[in-house]
Amino acid sequence: xxxxxxxxxxxxxxxxxxxxxxxxxxxxxxxxxxxxxxxxxxxxxxxxxxxxxxxxxxxxxxxxxxxxxxxxxxxxxxxxxxxxxxxxxxxxxxxxxxxxxxxxxxxxxxxxxxxxxxxxxxxxxxxxxxxxxxxxxxxxxxxxxxxxxxxxxxxxxxxxxxxxxxxxxxxxxxxxxxxxxx
Amino acid sequence: xxxxxxxxxxxxxxxxxxxxxxxxxxxxxxxxxxxxxxxxxxxxxxxxxxxxxxxxxxxxxxxxxxxxxxxxxxxxxxxxxxxxxxxxxxxxxxxxxxxxxxxxxxxxxxxxxxxxxxxxxxxxxxxxxxxxxxxxxxxxxxxxxxxxxxxxxxxxxxxxxxxxxxxxxxxxxxxxxxxxxxxxxxxxxxxxxxxxxxxxxxxxxxxxxxxxx
Numbered sequence: 464x465x466x467x468x469x470x471x472x473x474x475x476x477x478x479x480x481x482x483x484x485x486x487x488x489x490x491x492x493x494x495x496x497x498x499x500x501x502x503x504x505x506x507x508x509x510x511x512x513x514x515x516x517x518x519x520x521x522x523x524x525x526x527x528x529x530x531x532x533x534x535x536x537x538x539x540x541x542x543x544x545x546x547x548x549x550x551x552x553x554x555x556x557x558x559x560x561x562x563x564x565x566x567x568x569x570x571x572x573x574x575x576x577x578x579x580x581x582x583x584x585x586x587x588x589x590x591x592x593x594x595x596x597x598x599x600x601x602x603x604x605x606x607x608x609x610x611x612x613x614x615x616x617x618x619x620x621x622x623x624x625x626x627x628x629x630x631x632x633x634x635x636x637x638x639x640x641x642x643x644x645x
Numbered sequence: 646x647x648x649x650x651x652x653x654x655x656x657x658x659x660x661x662x663x664x665x666x667x668x669x670x671x672x673x674x675x676x677x678x679x680x681x682x683x684x685x686x687x688x689x690x691x692x693x694x695x696x697x698x699x700x701x702x703x704x705x706x707x708x709x710x711x712x713x714x715x716x717x718x719x720x721x722x723x724x725x726x727x728x729x730x731x732x733x734x735x736x737x738x739x740x741x742x743x744x745x746x747x748x749x750x751x752x753x754x755x756x757x758x759x760x761x762x763x764x765x766x767x768x769x770x771x772x773x774x775x776x777x778x779x780x781x782x783x784x785x786x787x788x789x790x791x792x793x794x795x796x797x798x799x800x801x802x803x804x805x806x807x808x809x810x811x812x813x814x815x816x817x818x819x820x821x822x823x824x825x826x827x828x829x830x831x832x833x834x835x836x837x838x839x840x841x842x843x844x845x846x847x848x849x850x851x852x853x854x855x856x857x858x
Contacts (some may be wrong), residue, residue: 483704484705485703488702489699489700501696505693506693508697511699527791527792528791540685540794547646547826548828551781555662601688611662633661637684
């Protein structure tokens with residue numbers, strides 16, 4: 464069985480002139496990065512565009528990346544920045560926040576399915592209403608399973624600040640879901 | 646900052662932050678932890694659908710990227726070479742290097758409007774300035790921070806002028822400003838800019854090597 468190439472080895476190949484090797488990194492991380500962007504924007508098409516731009520930006524800056532062993536966190540940071548810029552631009556245009564979750568259809572007819580769908584709808588709608596900093600902290604912690612150290616590296620924030628964002632984000636979600644049987 | 650969490654609820658926060666095992670939670674907080682876990686499960690239940698695969702689009706743009714002469718020159722410059730000079734050429738090169746050093750020490754080569762005296766034995770505190778009245782945030786990134794996408798934040802003076810002091814090692818540094826998150830732009834005050842190899846410009850600053858003892 465062949466061991467998959469490490470990020471470091473792939474970066475080395477790309478920097479050595481093998482552009483096609485960058486596709487291995489795209490394959491490895493695009494799903495995770497797109498999931499993050501999707502949760503941040505609430506829109507899979509926008510997420511795909513943001514991840515595409517972020518990966519091209521990463522390729523362009525790859526020759527200046529001195530620690531490819533931490534490539535994943537570096538890529539997340541680039542995507543997080545793309546999302547911030549995109550959301551700030553959207554806010555400046557006074558566009559209504561996209562909320563794919565608002566229009567969710569229930570999955571099946573049984574009452575339990577309907578309840579689960581309603582919870583899902585309200586949780587995701589509430590997520591889209593949270594301040595950006597709380598939203599990105601909740602997504603990285605609870606969707607991507609990052610620990611506080613990884614989050615601090617990805618978001619360039621202190622652990623203390625991240626704990627506060629998580630606390631406030633959780634409280635906001637809890638308030639939004641008051642009255643629901645959990 | 647005031648801690649909004651009463652002490653008796655801190656174990657719940659620590660558990661939800663991933664710092665405490667469920668078994669260590671007081672019983673009266675476990676039901677609340679369970680409720681939040683249900684919220685997390687609903688959160689993970691992705692309602693948005695799968696984004697389209699971006700591999701082809703990314704690789705098309707990667708293949709289209711050209712390697713600029715600047716980048717080729719940079720790679721060439723980093724490769725050790727055997728240099729053969731005549732005495733006359735060597736003397737001229739030495740004179741040119743000294744002239745550049747003298748000008749740089751006077752502050753005219755640097756890309757920032759102000760280059761303070763070296764603050765330590767190895768690094769010189771360098772002030773970067775950007776006039777951007779419309780900007781909400783401004784940061785600087787470059788080789789000196791490993792092209793960190795977050796960069797080092799500049800402080801607003803309140804009149805549209807943003808500044809930051811960055812300790813830099815002697816040498817040539819490439820950098821850009823990041824306006825409002827990810828809008829990367831070169832320094833309009835920089836004396837020199839170079840192509841980054843992908844159609845954008847990096848600013849260049851030269852930090853003199855000599856330090857005061």
